Amino acid sequence: MSASTEIQLIAVVVALSCALPGVFLVLRRMAMLSDAISHAILPGIVIAFFLTRDLSSPLLIFGAAGAGVLTVALVEVIRRTGLLKEDAAIGIVFPALFSVGVLLIARYAGDVHLDVDAVLLGELAFAPFDRLTLGGVDLGPRSLLVMGGILAMNVLFLSVFFKELKLTTFDAALAASLGFAPAVLQYVFMTVVSVTIVGAFDAVGSILVVALMVAPPSAAYLLTDDLKRMVLLSGAGAVICALGGYWMARGLDVSIAGSMATVSGLWFLVVLVFAPGRGILFRARQRQRQRSGFARDMLLIHLYHHEGLPEAERECRVDHLQDHLGWQPGFAEMAVRSARKAGYLRVDGGLMTLSESGRAQARHALVHI
Amino acid sequence: MMGFLDDYTLRTVALGAALLGLAAGALGGFALLRRQSLLGDAISHAALPGIALAFLLTGSKSPVVLLAGAAVVGWLGAVSVDKLSESSRIKYDSALGMMLSVLFGFGLVLLTWIQRQPDANQAGLDSYLFGQAAALVDRDLWVISIIGTIVLLLTLLFWKEFKLVSFDREFAHTIGMPVRYLDRLLTGMLVAAIVIGLQTVGVVLMSAMIIAPAAAARQWTDRLGVMIMLAAVLGAISGVGGAVVSSLQPNTPTGPAIVILVSVFVTVSLLFAPHRGLVFREIRAWKAGRALRVEAVLVDLYALASQHADSSHPHSDRVLDVMASMSGASRRTLQLLRTLGFARQIDARHWALTPEGEQRARSVLQERKGGRV
Incomplete structure (x- = not known):
């Protein structure tokens, strides 16, 4: 495999393993916890490094995951006291833990290559050079193998606990009364999230992890009301972000992680604008249609009201609408055009006459408006 | 020890951090009450593309230009988070997380793009990421003081309005306050406070500078004015303390030192603040429980005594155990009753009511009856 293919593969695997648990983070309103965990794992890594003195030790991942779970636990403890809201608890816990990590590095590991920049920013471009070999056989890039394992774990976790996750996400009280343990599942889930973040930030940096955990699921949330479909759409969005980000980075010769985050933002924007049903465009068109439909019905009722009476000659003229209904000229024209197109009325030299279907529609509107 | 006042770098850093803590602490109070604790985190990340864009557009590396860029992008980001969570089904936290990570990633793209440009003198742009307090100079101090003062003055000027908007938006709207503009103004002020902090403590830690002093101050008081003032003072103290x-x-960066100090303040406040603090809450709960136990055993003893002509008739503690159905506890409670002078120990296992105890038990029963009617 060429380095380029390998990077793309890693990007896709990372994006997928982030987007899957991300669905539940978004639905449970815990999106910002991913940001908190991704920063707070630093002291876990540092302490595990002090214990092992080896930057490639797998123990570092466990240290980091432990720090991630500790973050969640601390936030929960503070929230439970009722003294601070959850967001404030998050906002206090993770900078504190991050500071501990930075201080530990600065004081005791100044000579080691344990760079804060590298932790936060990550560089996917170097991933293919860090390879795992077993007995002289090249197994592939280390991050691909690690993330492949994490992806497998996430898929397994989601498929085994899908029902439980769904229930605790949408109705925690019901879940508790049915005998599920929402708190236990919550901690297992947050452990899965922590491990995912740890593995992913090693490959792509912590900020991209947040983007991949939140943006594709949020986009999917705008596209569907079905949880299973939301998971699938998040996965599809994640793949788009990974590949799109890679090729954008390659074209502009810029940071791959940064591009993937940017593309995931663009992906969300595209969905936000064009999503059927909930997109900005769709809703604007719907509003427009409602507006013109309402104006058309008003016009029909007006005509119906004056039809066949002596003042009809005066009332049923196009230019009269502005005075009588207080409409802007453009708005009046729109209403007339809409009614004409539907075959509800005819215009002869400025005088409007209702058709039979127009009369029926006016009667219908009178009852239903 | 006092010699540090002569040290130019330290004096500059300490003064800058103090001013920063003052402004950030004051605004953090409003952010905390408005449940926007994490907005600071998002804004400080959004500042990165602002800095890069400002550099790309002007080619200038003057802090004022760069920070202005950061402020504009940060403010736009914060406003779009509001808009997104109001007008779509996307929740506030998702909107915040996306804004934070996407804009930061975009900033990274811009930074790497700038680095690739030939003859671009971009060195130092990334110092905003992690903050370099030691690199603060007099000019930065001026920027911090001017913006900090403006922010504090605006807080005073719109005190009444901000207070109302923070506590009762609907009412503020009803009496004709421009709620939306006040929101935007408050967000703008928060952005300004964050932006001036980027150089000192960096992107990641700025959110703690906003929220932690306010969270600590909240525990000590229920009055907004006191809380904001306390938050500002705590922010300033942490700033100076961290710098010192x-x-x-050796090898202790300023930003993390400040954040750890302010986190200690939060911990102490959560534990020891009167009324709200956890320790006092536990003590109060324990005292209340003890008073209930004392009353319960006293009334039991009285019930036994009223079976006899002589109210000081001794009764076995085992009977009391059964009555209180909490064996062991009643024995300790009996000791307590003796200390209070309500009961006497006749021998190892027998207790009797004293006249004071009898009176007390009657009044307890009276109160209970009164409570029931």
Whole structure:
């Protein structure tokens, strides 16, 4: 495999393993916890490094995951006291833990290559050079193998606990009364999230992890009301972000992680604008249609009201609408055009006459408006 | 020890951090009450593309230009988070997380793009990421003081309005306050406070500077004015303290030192603040429980005594155990009753009511009856 293919593969695997648990983070309103965990794992890594003195030790991942779970636990403890809201608890816990990590590095590991920049920013471009070999056989890039394992774990976790996750996400009280343990599942889930973040930030940096955990699921949330479909759409969005980000980075010769985050933002924007049903465009068109439909019905009722009476000659003229209904000229024209197109009325030299279907529609509107 | 006042770097850093803590602490109070604790985190990340864009557009590396860029992008980001969570089904936290990570990633793209440009003198742009307090100079101090003062003055000027908007938006709207503009103004002020902090403590830690002093101050008071003032003071103290600690200890960056100090304040406040603090809450709960136990055993003893002509008739503690159905506890409670003078120990296992105890038990029963009617 060429380095380029390998990077793309890693990007896709990372994006997928982030987007899957991300669905539940978004639905449970815990999106910002991913940001908190991704920063707070630093002291876990540092302490595990002090214990092992080896930057490639797998123990570092466990240290980091432990720090991630500790973050969640601390936030929960503070929230439970009722003294601070959850967001404030998050906002206090993770900078504190991050500071501990930075201080530990600065004081005791100044000579080691344990760079804060590298932790936060990550560089996917170097991933293919860090390879795992077993007995002289090249197994592939280390991050691909690690993330492949994490992806497998996430898929397994989601498929085994899908029902439980769904229930605790949408109705925690019901879940508790049915005998599920929402708190236990919550901690297992947050452990899965922590491990995912740890593995992913090693490959792509912590900020991209947040983007991949939140943006594709949020986009999917705008596209569907079905949880299973939301998971699938998040996965599809994640793949788009990974590949799109890679090729954008390659074209502009810029940071791959940064591009993937940017593309995931663009992906969300595209969905936000064009999503059927909930997109900005769709809703604007719907509003427009409602507006013109309402104006058309008003016009029909007006005509119906004056039809066949002596003042009809005066009332049923196009230019009269502005005075009588207080409409802007453009708005009046729109209403007339809409009614004409539907075959509800005819215009002869400025005088409007209702058709039979127009009369029926006016009667219908009178009852239903 | 006092010699540090002569040290130019330390004096500059300490003064800058103090002013920063003052402004950030005051605004953090409003952010905390408006449940926007994490907005600071998002804004400080959004500042990165602002800095890069400002550099790309002007080619200038003057802090004022760069920070202005950061402020504009940060403010736009914060406003779009509001808009997104109001007008779509996307929740506030998702909107915040996306804004934070996407804009930061975009900033990274811009930074790497700038680095690739030939003859671009971009060195130092990334110092905003992690903050370099030691690199603060007089000019930065001026920027911090001017913006900090403006922010504090605006807080005073719109005090009544901000207070109302923070506590009762609907009412503020009803009496004709421009709620939306006040929101935007408050967000703008928060952005300004964050932006001036980027150089000192960096992107990641700025959110703690906003929220932690306010969270600590909240525990000590229920009055907004006191809380904001306390938050500002705590912010300033942490700023100076962090600067001093980092100058006294080798290899101790200022930003993390400040954040750890302010986190200690939060911990102490959560534990020991009167009324709200956890320790006092526990003590109060324990005292209340003890008073209930004392009353319960006293009434039991009285019930036994009223079976006899002589109210000081001794009764076995085992009977009391059964009555209180909490064996062991009643024995300790009996000791307590003796200390209070309500009961006497006749021998190892027998207790009797004293006249004071009898009176007390009657009044307890009276109160209970009164409570029931």
